[in-house]
Amino acid sequence: MRPNYPFNCWYVAATTDEVGRDLLARRLLGIPVVLYRRSSGDVVAMEDRCVHRAYPLSEGRLDGDRLVCGYHGFVYDPDGRCVDVPSQERVPQGACVRTYAVHEQPPFVWIWLGEPGAAALRQPPRTPWFDDPQWAGTGETLNVEANYLLLHEHYLDLTNVFVMHPEAVPPGIEALPPLDEVEVSEMSVAYARALPAARLADWEAEATGLPRDTECARREEGTFVSPALHVQRYTIDAGDRPAFELLRVQGFTPESPTTTHVFLQIVRNYATDRAVVADHLRSMFHEMAARDAAVLETVQRRLGDEVEPRRDINVKADRAAVRARRVAQGMVEEEAGRIATRPALI
Ligand code: FES
Ligand SMILES: [Fe+2]
Structure with a gap:
């Protein structure tokens, strides 16, 4: 195949x-x-x-x-x-x-x-935060035994956070509001959603240094930049000061049809000189990535056991993920078409 x-x-x-x-x-x-x-x-x-x-x-x-x-x-x-x-x-x-x-x-x-x-x-996607002194980053390379699209899908639908990472959710938020418009271009899919004001989750207080009971609005944006790159932006807006922005940038490079190299980078535009914040974010996102990998590897094994491909049932929260799959599929089909129509070499 x-x-x-x-x-x-x-x-x-x-x-x-x-x-x-x-x-x-x-x-x-x-x-x-x-x-x-x-x-x-x-x-x-x-x-x-x-x-x-x-x-x-x-x-x-x-x-x-x-x-x-x-x-x-x-x-x-x-x-x-x-x-x-x-x-x-x-x-x-x-x-x-x-x-x-x-x-x-x-x-x-x-x-x-x-x-x-x-x-x-073509040029590789631009990643301007990495050479901007206003931003600081930390990262690691992982290998996940799952198809790269399972990873894209996972990060394009964050409703799993309530089940998989409940400690990361700000207190009082019970469900993610629906996605605002999903934007699709030739190669990318982007969505955004605004979260209602809520107090800070523990990790947010630790990372931003704000008092725990500060009421903040949040914005969450996810972008399938290309089949190779996912960027998630998480903005905490405490009102009277510049917003706290955190990006989870992930290069997903298929190693094989069932395994993926993950190049995970976390960048932030706050506490850029505080090593303790970098350490905290590194271990938190590492732990999340490990939990994500365990679930995706289980899904991949289950799919591998199935003789016939079966249809998934999609829900509204899958909107961006479904579009991303379509973009990738379109690129694959275009390549296959070009090869099929190429005149035979004599
Ligand atoms: S020199 Fe490389 S295999 Fe013989
Ligand atoms: Fe996750």
Whole structure:
């Protein structure tokens, strides 16, 4: 069966600090990839497969900017060309490993695994908070054994919070108000909702430093920026001061049809110099992500047991998630159509 993720899309391959002078092996969209930095600092991404006998190049070593296979020692330039075969004088024609376009925009290293010529036509989504000194962030990389769309859906419908994370809900709020308009563009889906004024949940008081009984309005916005990125914005408005904004930015990169790399970043525009706030948010969101992962992995296992695909029953709260699924499906079908209509090569 064809995977349900598009290839012509920028995905997060790694965070900036994960890629260095050690070889990083990572399966992305089902493709084994090896990542490293040249001595100039530029990131190289290559298929993790030697052209000789398919040994993973990530098992080899770097020699300057060149990669040396750990089996028979073929040497590759950062552009993927094999430049040396130790056992003979000549390098066989066509001895070349595929390389992938990358774009580093800290804290993410983006990769293009689709049609090579199409990479330049699109840019990775902008993530301006990360290089704005008004914002401070903390993050981690996780692996979840669930299809990437299950993750998108989970974060596009936060009604699960009442069941899964009740301690995070402000006191007195019993239900999430319906979504305001859901906006759909070619690749994105965005929704927003306003919450009625309520006192602060414990975590909100701890993070903002406001007294617990402060009545605050809140706004919650979720965006499926692309199949690769989800951004949730949570704004606490205490009235007479600038609003407290917190973003949960998540790169979702399919590892395989049933597993996903999650690049989780939490950024905030308040208490930016307070390490204790960063620690508190990091552990709280880590704990939530672990609980989310446990549920999604259970759903994925259950789906895997089913012989025939079955139809889900949707409710109003699924509005954004259903649209996001449709956007992703449209991109996948468009790619499949292009391949199907391509004239046969003779
Ligand atoms: S498998 Fe890489 S050199 Fe033989
Ligand atoms: Fe959750």
